[in-house]
Amino acid sequence: xxxxxxxxxxxxxxxxxxxxxxxxxxxxxxxxxxxxxxxxxxxxxxxxxxxxxxxxxxxxxxxxxxxxxxxxxxxxxxxxxxxxxxxxxxxxxxxxxxxxxxxxxxxxxxxxxxxxxxxxxxxxxxxxxxxxxxxxxxxxxxxxxxxxxxxxxxxxxxxxxxxxxxxxxxxxxxxxxxxxxxxxxxxxxxxxxxxxxxxxxxxxxxxxxxxxxxxxxxxxxxxxxxxxxxxxxxxxxxxxxxxxxxxxxxxxxxxxxxxxxxxxxxxxxxxxxxxxxxxxxxx
Amino acid sequence: xxxxxxxxxxxxxxxxxxxxxxxxxxxxxxxxxxxxxxxxxxxxxxxxxxxxxxxxxxxxxxxxxxxxxxxxxxxxxxxxxxxxxxxxxxxxxxxxxxxxxxxxxxxxxxxxxxxxxxxxxxxxxxxxxxxxxxxxxxxxxxxxxxxxxxxxxxxxxxxxxxxxxxxxxxxxxxxxxxxxxxxxxxxxxxxxxxxxxxxxxxxxxxxxxxxxxxxxxxxxxxxxxxxxxxxxxxxxxxxxxxxxxxxxxxxxxxxxx
Amino acid sequence: xxxxxxxxxxxxxxxxxxxxxxxxxxxxxxxxxxxxxxxxxxxxxxxxxxxxxxxxxxxxxxxxxxxxxxxxxxxxxxxxxxxxxxxxxxxxxxxxxxxxxxxxxxxxxxxxxxxxxxxxxxxxxxxxxxxxxxxxxxxxxxxxxxxxxxxxxxxxxxxxxxxxxxxxxxxxxxxxxxxxxxxxxxxxxxxxxxxxxxxxxxxxxxxxxxxxxxxxxxxxxxxxxxxxxxxxxxxxxxxxxxxxxxxxxxxxxxxxxxxxxxxxxxxxxxxxxxxxxxxxxxxxxxxxxxxxxxxxxxxxxxxxxxxxxxxxxxxxxx
Numbered sequence: 026x027x028x029x030x031x032x033x034x035x036x037x038x039x040x041x042x043x044x045x046x047x048x049x050x051x052x053x054x055x056x057x058x059x060x061x062x063x064x065x066x067x068x069x070x071x072x073x074x075x076x077x078x079x080x081x082x083x084x085x086x087x088x089x090x091x092x093x094x095x096x097x098x099x100x101x102x103x104x105x106x107x108x109x110x111x112x113x114x115x116x117x118x119x120x121x122x123x124x125x126x127x128x129x130x131x132x133x134x135x136x137x138x139x140x141x142x143x144x145x146x147x148x149x150x151x152x153x154x155x156x157x158x159x160x161x162x163x164x165x166x167x168x169x170x171x172x173x174x175x176x177x178x179x180x181x182x183x184x185x186x187x188x189x190x191x192x193x194x195x196x197x198x199x200x201x202x203x204x205x206x207x208x209x210x211x212x213x214x215x216x217x218x219x220x221x222x223x224x225x226x227x228x229x230x231x232x233x234x235x236x237x238x239x240x241x242x243x244x245x246x247x248x249x250x251x252x253x254x255x256x257x258x259x260x261x262x263x264x265x266x267x268x269x270x271x272x273x274x275x276x277x278x279x280x281x282x283x284x285x286x287x288x289x290x291x292x293x294x295x296x297x298x299x300x301x302x303x304x305x306x307x308x
Numbered sequence: 309x310x311x312x313x314x315x316x317x318x319x320x321x322x323x324x325x326x327x328x329x330x331x332x333x334x335x336x337x338x339x340x341x342x343x344x345x346x347x348x349x350x351x352x353x354x355x356x357x358x359x360x361x362x363x364x365x366x367x368x369x370x371x372x373x374x375x376x377x378x379x380x381x382x383x384x385x386x387x388x389x390x391x392x393x394x395x396x397x398x399x400x401x402x403x404x405x406x407x408x409x410x411x412x413x414x415x416x417x418x419x420x421x422x423x424x425x426x427x428x429x430x431x432x433x434x435x436x437x438x439x440x441x442x443x444x445x446x447x448x449x450x451x452x453x454x455x456x457x458x459x460x461x462x463x464x465x466x467x468x469x470x471x472x473x474x475x476x477x478x479x480x481x482x483x484x485x486x487x488x489x490x491x492x493x494x495x496x497x498x499x500x501x502x503x504x505x506x507x508x509x510x511x512x513x514x515x516x517x518x519x520x521x522x523x524x525x526x527x528x529x530x531x532x533x534x535x536x537x538x539x540x541x542x543x544x545x546x547x548x549x550x551x552x553x554x555x556x557x558x559x560x561x562x563x564x565x
Numbered sequence: 566x567x568x569x570x571x572x573x574x575x576x577x578x579x580x581x582x583x584x585x586x587x588x589x590x591x592x593x594x595x596x597x598x599x600x601x602x603x604x605x606x607x608x609x610x611x612x613x614x615x616x617x618x619x620x621x622x623x624x625x626x627x628x629x630x631x632x633x634x635x636x637x638x639x640x641x642x643x644x645x646x647x648x649x650x651x652x653x654x655x656x657x658x659x660x661x662x663x664x665x666x667x668x669x670x671x672x673x674x675x676x677x678x679x680x681x682x683x684x685x686x687x688x689x690x691x692x693x694x695x696x697x698x699x700x701x702x703x704x705x706x707x708x709x710x711x712x713x714x715x716x717x718x719x720x721x722x723x724x725x726x727x728x729x730x731x732x733x734x735x736x737x738x739x740x741x742x743x744x745x746x747x748x749x750x751x752x753x754x755x756x757x758x759x760x761x762x763x764x765x766x767x768x769x770x771x772x773x774x775x776x777x778x779x780x781x782x783x784x785x786x787x788x789x790x791x792x793x794x795x796x797x798x799x800x801x802x803x804x805x806x807x808x809x810x811x812x813x814x815x816x817x818x819x820x821x822x823x824x825x826x827x828x829x830x831x832x833x834x835x836x837x838x839x840x841x842x843x844x845x846x847x848x849x850x851x852x853x854x855x856x857x858x859x860x861x862x863x864x865x866x867x868x869x870x871x872x873x874x875x876x877x878x879x880x881x882x883x
Binding site: 050054138271283 | 316317320324325326328329331332334377378380381385387393395396398399401402403404406407410411415438439442493496497499501502503519520521523524527535536539542543546547549
């Protein structure tokens with residue numbers, strides 16, 4: 026009898042201690058995120074705008090800042106389409122075809138995730154630089170790769186290579202091959218099947234991969250830093266501009282440019298979340 | 309057509325990835341094993357490599373704990389704003405690394421509002437690495453936790469296990485592969501991290517100079533062979549962890565899903 | 566168009582899916598590929614369609630060797646097991662796909678789609694998406710889609726497998742009538758012997774990657790060439806090592822007329838029209854007999870009763 030009466034009380038106290046534990050865990054987790062992510066981000070926005078919009082506007086409309094911004098956009102405009110086409114082709118090759126070297130392709134596709142951007146820069150230098158493998162040939166043919174746009178494109182393409190393929194492969198696997206087979210029995214050619222059946226099925230994964238590729242391409246620092254030569258107003262991208270302003274003790278300029286990049290990153294996050302929701306809606 | 313496609317893939321991969329990496333390998337081996345060893349065992353290089361590995365391990369340990377904790381809170385807890393917190397986790401992936409450095413300096417640097425100044429210390433490197441590697445463990449563990457059958461935990465509780473025992477004996481073993489693969493990814497990333505560290509750490513040789521910064525400085529000083537040798541060490545460390553990651557096999561990681 | 570398959574082998578790794586398979590299908594006929602799961606019937610269908618390439622042997626359609634012809638050039642309509650709808654297209658776009666990839670004029674495609682929607686009774690659903698259709702409607706859409714390019718051969722992989730019993734019955738009936746109407750050479754795969762017997766003119770029975778027997782339903786039931794055919798098509802009692810007897814060939818007699826043997830009724834199961842009597846023979850062998858309801862009532866059978874039984878002629882396979 027006594028135990029019967031005690032049971033609910035015990036449960037209630039257990040319930041209370043469980044709730045306390047849960048609250049504690051939540052506080053620790055959110056506190057960690059707040060201190061590491063959120064507060065610093067809020068701080069930079071506060072620091073940027075604390076002296077009013079005027080100085081920020083003046084900082085971001087500096088000719089070199091504007092040039093850096095458009096150069097970053099140009100890099101994105103070249104590398105993202107390249108990596109998108111490559112990513113889709115690589116995903117289809119890895120998921121739909123059997124061939125020798127398939128394992129190697131998968132491995133190479135993962136490599137950029139594991140390689141330091143600085144090593145990427147060095148690697149490109151050693152192949153396309155003046156003293157590099159193709160250096161002499163490139164010089165005699167009047168092509169400059171390093172310290173100019175082509176080298177920066179290569180560096181950006183390297184670091185943002187895997188995203189489209191890695192996002193597309195699981196979706197390709199999930200949608201399976203029967204719809205593609207059905208299209209072929211109905212007389213569709215390989216191209217027709219790709220454009221009308223495969224691509225519509227993987228389109229959201231591709232878009233998601235494109236968003237990630239864009240974010241990575243826009244923000245790349247280390248590799249581009251090495252291959253660009255950081256020539257102000259010529260090969261200086263927006264992230265390089267941030268460093269340049271920082272090293273010149275131009276706090277306003279640093280924060281203003283950083284905030285522009287942070288806003289682009291936030292836009293990326295919002296897009297990613299809208300896409301995830303959209304995927305859930307149609308899938 | 310499939311053949312042409314594969315040919316183009318191969319050419320593109322060769323131009324962008326394969327040839328450059330081969331060049332690093334070739335350059336590091338240029339002067340033979342002796343020269344390679346001399347480059348790697350130069351005091352400053354050794355100090356930078358050691359610092360990178362030790363700090364990366366510290367970061368991985370913190371990530372494994374807090375990453376799991378955050379994943380747990382995001383999956384099992386209910387509180388207002390959970391969806392937004394979930395979205396914010398990916399911020400370090402979206403934010404350029406140089407901006408991450410600037411952002412951390414704004415709060416924890418000289419003249420910051422909290423009155424601490426971590427700049428030019430090893431703590432600042434840990435902070436920067438924690439920032440950029442935050443999503444890996446969280447995003448590895450999250451999907452596994454979502455799929456984890458809660459009736460298992462209820463069964464353990466009904467058998468008299470206390471909540472912490474349930475976590476340690478039931479939940480943790482199921483999450484372990486995901487935690488390990490997330491940790492391996494953070495390690496690979498931390499080993500090579502450059503942009504977020506370069507502003508905040510001050511890059512003082514023997515004190516706060518990490519491997520990637522050392523490589524960068526060697527390139528700037530036209531000491532390309534030394535840069536290549538240390539690059540190979542960093543590369544091997546990263547590849548080894550990616551190998552572990554593939555060996556553990558559970559490729560649960562996915563960006564933001 | 567007549568179809569001929571000659572000595573086809575197909576392996577997947579170590580698994581032998583088809584081994585020396587040959588079969589002939591007459592022009593305009595309706596054939597069932599019947600067999601247990603894993604017998605290779607779906608693989609054979611896919612080989613005929615060009616979705617798999619055989620390791621050896623030939624596929625001949627209308628006298629032409631098409632073994633190496635890609636699927637899209639074979640003029641074969643294929644209905645997939647789970648219909649493989651194009652989820653991002655409407656019903657009309659699905660049905661018109663085969664014509665639009667051939668770059669036929671829009672008006673022609675629209676007219677043909679309209680005609681087929683009528684044929685498969687999906688009028689009014691043209692603008693729906695596959696996710697808005699029932700299983701039976703999806704099935705008919707898949708069929709219309711396969712028929713749109715006017716294939717010479719129609720292949721269906723487990724066409725009724727994923728449907729509930731009532732819809733399945735209706736569609737069976739409808740497929741047979743459709744075949745009478747359009748006379749396209751048709752092969753369908755099924756693991757359901759009743760379905761094969763109900764719909765097909767010819768049944769090709771497969772087991773373990775080989776064709777076992779081909780013929781009409783009556784042929785296979787009355788003149789099985791081996792034990793597998795006999796036990797797969799219809800119920801069977803095993804008497805000895807290789808002696809088999811249909812349950813309806815066992816008679817239970819009211820009076821012993823001399824050449825009968827004795828048996829104990831262990832269980833009597835009433836299945837509506839049919840009554841199933843489980844018997845134990847004097848030598849301990851268990852068999853069962855199939856009686857009509859009337860016959861069972863006449864005999865006043867009870868469980869645990871000794872009855873006289875006359876066994877018909879058993880079929881012996883050496």
